[in-house]
Amino acid sequence: MRRAAHARFPEHLSPVAAVSSPDNELWLQCWRDRSTDFHQKTVNPLLVRYWQSLNLPAKSRVFVPLCGKSLDLLWLAGQGHQVAGIELSPIAVRAFFRENRLHPVRRQVGRLTEWSSGQIRIFCGDIFALTAADLGPVNAVYDRAALTALPETTRIAYVAHLHALIPVMCPIFLVSAEDPEESDGTASEQAIAEELLALYAGRFTVDLVHVVPSYQSDPEAPEAPPQLVEHKLYRLLPI
Numbered sequence: 001m002r003r004a005a006h007a008r009f010p011e012h013l014s015p016v017a018a019v020s021s022p023d024n025e026l027w028l029q030c031w032r033d034r035s036t037d038f039h040q041k042t043v044n045p046l047l048v049r050y051w052q053s054l055n056l057p058a059k060s061r062v063f064v065p066l067c068g069k070s071l072d073l074l075w076l077a078g079q080g081h082q083v084a085g086i087e088l089s090p091i092a093v094r095a096f097f098r099e100n101r102l103h104p105v106r107r108q109v110g111r112l113t114e115w116s117s118g119q120i121r122i123f124c125g126d127i128f129a130l131t132a133a134d135l136g137p138v139n140a141v142y143d144r145a146a147l148t149a150l151p152e153t154t155r156i157a158y159v160a161h162l163h164a165l166i167p168v169m170c171p172i173f174l175v176s177a178e179d180p181e182e183s184d185g186t187a188s189e190q191a192i193a194e195e196l197l198a199l200y201a202g203r204f205t206v207d208l209v210h211v212v213p214s215y216q217s218d219p220e221a222p223e224a225p226p227q228l229v230e231h232k233l234y235r236l237l238p239i
């Protein structure tokens, strides 16, 4: 995980008012072009294997930032949770409900459109436009490739905004894919990414729970040899 820049937003501006990700148009274009290699065709195995370690009651409310059209939303709902995602692209949100044969109800919530069906709600729009009042109660966060989808210069503001959305005692279950050469230079696959510690350590303990190495081809250079990628699960527990 790359190190975040130490950007600060002016103190008189709230993160909600001051920030929007500069990559928004790129992500919207990815969905229009169907360049969505990040989308997993099965439920994330680290989620299935380790989610119960959070010991959440079944009816807990789980927030899934930058959710795409992930099947993980369905799995979490299957555990009995109330699931709330947020996703920028209306193409992704529509595809999630259509591909899973769900018939959502839509309504305007602040600056976002909320699509909901049964235990799953997805807010469509920029996460920085989401307020704690829109989102409602949250007991845990599931982040798979959410923090790392944002440019490094936006991550400090994203974490500040996340803190404003969730209660103090809310754990975060974070799954990321990391290039080992970029982790912390020691080549130790058990090293906790420095950036995660810098972003979250004031409020959470950060535990690296599991690492799954795999070799993956670059979809933009399929002829190049597959590169080692480390899929890491971090459990962030409130201090």
Ligand SMILES: C[S@@+](CC[C@H](N)C(=O)[O-])C[C@H]1O[C@@H](n2cnc3c(N)ncnc32)[C@H](O)[C@@H]1O
Residues within 6 Å of the ligand: 021, 023, 024, 027, 028, 038, 039, 040, 065, 066, 067, 068, 069, 070, 086, 087, 088, 089, 092, 125, 126, 127, 128, 144, 145, 146, 149
């Ligand atoms: C790397 S993908 C991960 C998607 C999903 N978590 C998964 O596991 O498939 C990142 C997603 O975040 C969405 N996204 C990017 N910036 C966003 C923002 N500012 N607000 C809401 N969603 C955003 C993108 O459209 C994309 O679907």
